[in-house]
Amino acid sequence: MTSHLRTILAASGVFAAAAAFQPALHAQGFGGMFSGFNMNGVTQGEEETSTVITASAADIDLEHNIITLIGDVVVDDQANKITCNKMTIYLEEDAADSLVGTADKPEEKAGGKKEEAKPVAVKPADKEDGKDGKKEEKKENEEPGKNISKIVCSGDVVYTKRADPDDPNGQDQIAMSEQADYDAVKEVIVMTGNPVMMQGSNKMYGDRIEILIKEGNRMRVINPKVYYTGESFLSSPGGR
Amino acid sequence: MGFRARKIHALILPLLLMAFLGSGTFLSAQNISSGSYTVLKRYIYPRYNGDNEIQYLVYGSTAINKGSLIYLTTPMIDIVDGSYTSIRQIDTVDAKDPYPAPYKLGADGKILRRFWNSAHHKHSQAWIFAEKATFDKSTNILTSDDPAYFRSRQLDADGVGFDAFNDRKFIHIRSNVRVVLRLKADALESEEPASSTSNKGTNP
Numbered sequence A: 001m002t003s004h005l006r007t008i009l010a011a012s013g014v015f016a017a018a019a020a021f022q023p024a025l026h027a028q029g030f031g032g033m034f035s036g037f038n039m040n041g042v043t044q045g046e047e048e049t050s051t052v053i054t055a056s057a058a059d060i061d062l063e064h065n066i067i068t069l070i071g072d073v074v075v076d077d078q079a080n081k082i083t084c085n086k087m088t089i090y091l092e093e094d095a096a097d098s099l100v101g102t103a104d105k106p107e108e109k110a111g112g113k114k115e116e117a118k119p120v121a122v123k124p125a126d127k128e129d130g131k132d133g134k135k136e137e138k139k140e141n142e143e144p145g146k147n148i149s150k151i152v153c154s155g156d157v158v159y160t161k162r163a164d165p166d167d168p169n170g171q172d173q174i175a176m177s178e179q180a181d182y183d184a185v186k187e188v189i190v191m192t193g194n195p196v197m198m199q200g201s202n203k204m205y206g207d208r209i210e211i212l213i214k215e216g217n218r219m220r221v222i223n224p225k226v227y228y229t230g231e232s233f234l235s236s237p238g239g240r
Numbered sequence B: 001m002g003f004r005a006r007k008i009h010a011l012i013l014p015l016l017l018m019a020f021l022g023s024g025t026f027l028s029a030q031n032i033s034s035g036s037y038t039v040l041k042r043y044i045y046p047r048y049n050g051d052n053e054i055q056y057l058v059y060g061s062t063a064i065n066k067g068s069l070i071y072l073t074t075p076m077i078d079i080v081d082g083s084y085t086s087i088r089q090i091d092t093v094d095a096k097d098p099y100p101a102p103y104k105l106g107a108d109g110k111i112l113r114r115f116w117n118s119a120h121h122k123h124s125q126a127w128i129f130a131e132k133a134t135f136d137k138s139t140n141i142l143t144s145d146d147p148a149y150f151r152s153r154q155l156d157a158d159g160v161g162f163d164a165f166n167d168r169k170f171i172h173i174r175s176n177v178r179v180v181l182r183l184k185a186d187a188l189e190s191e192e193p194a195s196s197t198s199n200k201g202t203n204p
Helices: A002-020 A095-100 A106-111 A124-129 A134-141 B003-021 B109-116
Strands: A053-055 A057-061 A066-076 A080-093 A146-161 A173-183 A188-192 A196-199 A202-205 A208-212 A218-222 A226-229 A232-235 B025-034 B037-048 B054-066 B069-073 B076-080 B124-130 B132-136 B141-152 B155-165 B170-181
Touching (some): A057 B155, A146 A188, B141 B170
Antiparallel strands (some): A146 A173, A173 A188, A173 A196, A196 A202, A208 A218, B037 B054, B076 B124, B132 B141
């Protein structure tokens, strides 16, 4: 009986914690942190309203479509903040565009020749009339658009969901881990590597923490193991 | 200097320019040869890969060539996307136009669409703008200690100092990096007819 009661208490404690960590819905999701665009794909205008990521240095590899921000990486907007040691951004060709198959231009490659090594005076008129078929060639040469497919934050990752300023009892929610993976397609962030979620004096560990962007950055601890509330200690429902 | 010497000088100057440019093309060349270096104004320098495809174009207001180094003032690097085998396939910036300036970090959608849908930028994968840079012809590396502005459809970045390893399309921004991401670059697709408005950008 005592064991059963303890299990119930533990379960209720975990669920209460999960409920406590449910963030309020905000107009700008976590994905918005990485982007100056709102849902309509239109920027929010001035620099002050676009989320700017700062870092010590950056490596931009256009051949492999990888951008790496290095050292003291900070993403901060009014509602959320992420800090980490390194952020890697992966680009990939848009799937829908790829189906069109405009990337390869074998006829162009076969027919094209390298420009001779001599000065060429470019006549503006040549550009404007398009009689030389340049515009058509250019259209054929257009590659499918590339979009951000994945963002990986690594090294001392700290995600902070700021409390609702209108809520006098609101508290920041903080999640920490060794790595965080943002999947742009699924719109979810998965934090792994000793993840822990905190709010006030509450702490929750788990296998991983998922931040569901589509649900207003709702945070979910997968397989929660231990839950602390101040001085007290409760094991998870299935735990020891 | 007699007539003969002037004639020889007139022959040497174009040869020097061609050696400087390699396979380059320049617009409205105004050049001065002085001592052991060459000054070139308003130039375009295309660079090809092993498949004879244009990798990038370097524009600039002034270039001073000294040995294997070229000192560039207000260089712009147009990193080309796609299989262009001739510069004539690309709508380059006219010599008569003012050079395009980078739009501000966090510029609004209208400015972004105007820039990226411009005929001068449709072929581009990215642009790098800087106040000064040095190009080493022997290593094909462009370096700068000055503020630099990287612009692409997916990401814009400002920073201080950069090293561009052009053969690999790899750019290292050294410090003070500030980035704005666009998760969906497709959003830049035209909502309005775009024209060559590259000179309407604003200086950072």
